[in-house]
Amino acid sequence: MSWMESLIDFVRKYKLLVALLVLGPPLIYLTVYFFAPFLITILYSFGFIGRRGVVTWEFTIKYYQQALRWVYLKVFYNSVVLAAITTVGSILMAYPVAYFIAVKAPKKWKNLLVVSVMVPYWVDFLLRTYALMNIFTMMKMMFTYEAVVIGMIYDYLPFMVLPLYANLEKLDKSLLEASYTLGASPFKTFLKVTLPLSKPGIASGTILVFVPAIGEFIVPSMLGGVSVTTIGTLTWDLFLKFHNWWRGAALSILYIAVVLITLIIYMRKVGELEI
Amino acid sequence: MEMMEKAEYITPEVEDMVVLRNIVKRFGKVVASDHVNIEIKRNEFFSLLGPSGSGKTTLLRIIAGLEKPDEGVVILEGKDVTNLPPYKRNIGMVFQHLALFPHMTVFENIAYGLRLRKFPEDEIKRRVYDALELVKMPPETFAERKPSQLSGGQQQRVAIARALVTQPAVLLLDEPLGALDLKIRQHMMLELKRIQRTVGTTFVYVTHDQGEALVMSDRIAVIHEGRVEQVGSPYEVYEKPRTKFVANFIGEANFFEGTLRDGTVETSFGAVKVATDIPSGRRVVVSLRPERIRVGKAAEGAENVFEGKIREIVYKGDILIVMVALDDIEIKVNVPATHPEARKLREGDIIRVGWDSGDEAGVFELEAE
Amino acid sequence: MSMSLRDKLMGLYSAFVYAFLYVPIIIVIIFSFNESRTLGQFTGFSLKWYQVLLEDKVVWVAFYNSLNVAVITTLVSLFLGTLAAYGMVRLDIGGKGAVDSLLYVPIIIPEIAEALSLLLFYKFTGYELGWLTVLLGHIAFDISFVYVVVRARLAGFDRSLEEASLTLGANEVQTFLKVTLPLSMPGIIAAALIAFTLSFDDFIKTAFTTGPGFQTLPLIIWSQSARGGVGPELNALTTVIMAISMTIAYIYAKLTMEKQ
Ligand SMILES: Nc1ncnc2c1ncn2[C@@H]1O[C@H](COP(=O)(O)OP(=O)(O)OP(=O)(O)O)[C@@H](O)[C@H]1O
Ligand SMILES: [Mg+2]
Secondary structure, three states, X not given: OHHHHHHHHHHHHOHHHHHHHXXXXXXXXXXXXXXXXXXXXXXXXXXXXXXXXXXXXXXXXXXXXXXXXXXXXXXXXXXXXXXXXXXXXXXXXXXXXXHHHHHHOOHHHHHHHHXXXXXXXXXXXXXXXXXXXXXXXXXXXXXXXXXXXXXXXXXXXXXXXXXXXXXXXXXXXXXXXHHHHOOOOHHHHHHHHXXXXXXXXXXXXXXXXXXXXXXXXHHHHHHHOOOOOOHXXXXXXXXXXXXXXXXXXXXXXXHHHHHHHHHHHHHHHHOOOOO | OOOOOOOOOOOOOOOEEEEEEEEEEEEOXXXXXXXXXXXXXXXXXXXXXXXXXOOHHHHHHHHHXXXXXXXXXXXXXXXXXXXXXXXXXXXXXXXXXXXOOOOOOHHHHHHHHHHHOOOXXXXXXXXXXXXXXXXXXXXXXXXXXXXXXOOHHHHHHHHHHHHHOOOOOEEEEEOOOOOOOHHHHHHHHHHHHHHHHHHXXXXXXXXXXXXXXXXXXXXXXXXXXXXEEEEEOHHHHHHOOOOHHHHHHOOOOXXXXXXXXXXXXXEOOEEEEOOOOOOOOOEEEEEEOHHHOEEHHHHOOOOEXXXXXXXXXXXXXXXXXXXXXXXXXEEEEEEEOOOOOHHHOOOOOEEEEEEOOOOOOEEEEOOOO | OOOOHHHHHXXXXXXXHHHHHHHHHHHHHHHHOEOOOOOOOOOOEOOHHHHHHHHOHHHHHXXXXXXXXXXXXXXXXXXXXHHHHHHHHHOOOOOHHHHHHHHHHHHHOOHHHHHHHHHHHHHHHOOOOOHHHHHHHHHHHHHHHHHHHHHXXXXXXXXXXXXXXXXXXOOHHHHHHHHHHHHHHHHHHXXXXXXXXXXXXXXXXXXXXXXXXXXOHHHHHHHHHHHHOOOHHHHHHHHHHHHHHHHHHHHHHHHHHHOO
C-alpha cells in the first residue's frame, strides 16, 4: 500500500508535472503526426519547400494563384453543387425515416431500426461504393452524374439519419398532442411545431454531410470515372498522378479554409454539433 | 449567536464527536460556509437545516473530507482531521442520489468497505447480512441483486447499510429521502430514527425539509447563507427562534412590526403586549404562530384582543385556516375543526382574535439601517 | 394502437429507404456466391470465389497487413486517447478548453486533406513509405475518436460514485481501479471497436501514405475495381470485410444501447 500512498502524494504535490505526464504523450503524438504535417503543407503551398524537400525560404503565392484559376474554381463550384445536392437529397430521404423511428415506430422495433442505420455507417465508403458498382453496372449507369449523385446520397445517408433521429427522439410528444388539442391538423402541427424544433438536428446533419461531401473523392472517382471532377479527385490526381505537390498543397489549404469557415459560421449560429 | 472563538482550540470533551471550528469555505465569490462553529455530540441525531443553496451540503462534505475548508478546523472524535482525506476519517456517508455502485450486487456494495479493510470473508458475510437485517432487507432475497433491480426505498436502505457496515463514528446523510415519494418518505423517517437508536451512531443529517428535521433530530442547526442561525432542539428552534429568519423558515408565522415601549409594541393595528428583554424605543418585529391565536369566545380575556374582518377561510380537514384583516395587515389563524364556533365562521364576518404576551414565537430587533 | 394511413405511408417510405441502404449490400453478398461471372444473373450457388480468395497469397498478405495495422492502431490510440480523456476530465488545470479543441481537430479536418499532409510530411522528413507510415497516420486519426468516446463516458458518470468509494475507505488509486475503470469500461470497449474499424477498412489515408509492397485489403479492392471492374472475387472479398465491420458495428450498437 505504501507505493500507492507515495503515488497519491506525488499526484497531489506535483499537479502540473502529472498533467504533463498524462496529457503530454497524446498531445506530442498529435503534434508530430497531425499538426506538423499541416504546417509542412502550408510551407509547401507557399513554396518554402522546393524540389527534393529543400527549404528555400522563397515565399511565393503563385501556387495559390494557380489553384484559383478558372478551371479550378469551376471544380470548386462543381464540388459545392454536388455536396448541396447530396445534402438536400439526404435530408429528403432521412427526415421521414428519422421521424418514423423516433415518433411512430413501435417501441420494440426502435432499437433494431436505429442499429440498422448505424451498421452501414461503420463500413468504409470504399466498400459501400463498390457495392453500388454491381447495380450500376447491371443498369448500365456507370460513369454518369446520376450514378455519382445516388452514390453520394447512399454513402452519406446514415450521417443525416442519426443526428435527425437523435433530435426527434428528444422531442416531447406531448407538444404534438398539445398542438392537436389546440386545433391544429397533423400537417399544421408538423409545420409549426415539429419542423422548427428539429432545426438543430437538420443543421447537425447538414454539417456532417455537406462539409465532407465537398471533398469527396471515392464516390466521384469510382462511379463517375473521368466524367466528374471534384476537389477530391483533383487533389488525388495532383498528388498521386502528377506529383504536383505545391499546387495540391495550396488547393488543400484552400479547401480546409472553406471547411473551417463553414464550421465557424455554423458554431456561431447554431452552437454545439450533435453526434 | 455565539461569537467566534480564537483560532487555537482546546481538545474537546470526548462526547463531542464532530466539532467544526470557524469553518470558512468560498467558491469564487460565494461564501458557502461563513465562520461556522458546531459541536455534535456522541449518539446524537443532528440535522443541518436550511433552504436550498444555504451551504448544508458543503458543511457535510467538509466533515467527510470531500471538500477542504479555506479556514478552520474539523475535529472528529477529538482528533484534528482537517488535512486527512476521506478514507482516513472514520465516517460513513449516504449520498443524495445514493451513489450505489451499479456494477456491483447489493452484497458487493455493502462488502466494499469491509473488503478494503481486509476482513476475512466469513466475517464480511456475517456483517453484510447483519447490516441487511438492520435495514430490514432479507439477505436471501436481495443480496445478489443489482441496485437497478431495487425500488427507490430499497436502494435507500442498501445505501444506509453500506455506510453503516464499517461501523463509522459518524454517519453523514445528504437529503437521502429527497427522491422518495411522500408515503415512503414518512416511513423511512421513522426507519432512520429506529436505525439510529439501534446502532447508536452519531447521525449528521442534511435536509431542507423542516418536517424531517423536527421529527427525527435531537438537535438542529439552522443554516442560512453559509451561517449558523441557531442550534437547538426541535422544540427550541420552533418555539424560541433566535432570529426572524428561523421563525419564518421553521413553521408558519405572522409578522408585524412596531416600536417597543414598556413591553408593548405599537403596531399599525394597536398596541401588542409582548414578553421580551429588548430595551424600549427599538423597532422590533413580532412573530406569532397561527395556532397560538384564539378566536371568538376563547379570545376573551386575553392580554391582546383585536377585532377584524374574515377575508378568507380555507378548510383543511383538521383545521380551518382563517385569514383575518387587522387594519392594513392580514394575519393567519389556525382554528381547530373542533372549536365550538368553527362551523359558524363566514367570510366577511367580524371576528375577535386574541393572545397573551409570551404566546409570540419571538420578538426580534430590526437592524438599524 | 392502429396506424393511420399517413403513418402507414411513412412506414412504407421508411421501408423503401432501408431497402435503398441494404439492397446493394445484399446484392454484393448474393453475387459473391454466384457460380458464373455473369453479373445480374444468378446461375447457381457456389463457394468457389471464396475458394479463390483463400488460395490467393496477395489477399492473405493484405489481410495480415490490415489486421496488423488495425490491432496496433487500436492498442496505441486506445492508450493515448484514454490518457487524454482521463487527463481532461479529472485533472484540475487551466487551459483545458484549448487542449480540448486541439484534440477535436483531426475529426473535423477532411480525410483527404489530412492524408496528403501526411504524405508531404513523410516526404519532407524522409520516411520510407510503407507499414510504419500507414500505421502512424492511422493512430493520429484514431486518438481523437477514442478521446471523444471515452471522455463522453467519463463526463457522463456520477462523480459521487467515486466520492462514495473514498468515504468507504478506498484511496484514490483503489477507487480508480475498483470504480472508475470498471464503470468506464463500456466506453473504452466502444472506443476500441471504433478505432479498429476506422483503421481496418480505411482507404484514403492508407492510399496516400503506403509505399510499394505494402497493401491492405481496401487497397486491393480499389486497384481491382478501378475503371468499373466488378467481379465475383471482389464481391467475395468485399463481403468478408463488410462482415467484419458490420459485426463490430453490431457489437458496438448493442453495448451503447444497453446502457440507456
Ligand atoms: N463545487 C462548487 N463550485 C462552486 N460553487 C459551489 C460548489 N459547491 C457549492 N457551491 C455553492 O455554494 C453554495 C452552497 O451550496 P451547497 O451545495 O452547500 O448548498 P445546499 O444547502 O446543500 O443546497 P441544496 O439544498 O440545494 O442542496 C451555493 O451557492 C452553491 O452554488
Ligand atoms: Mg445540498
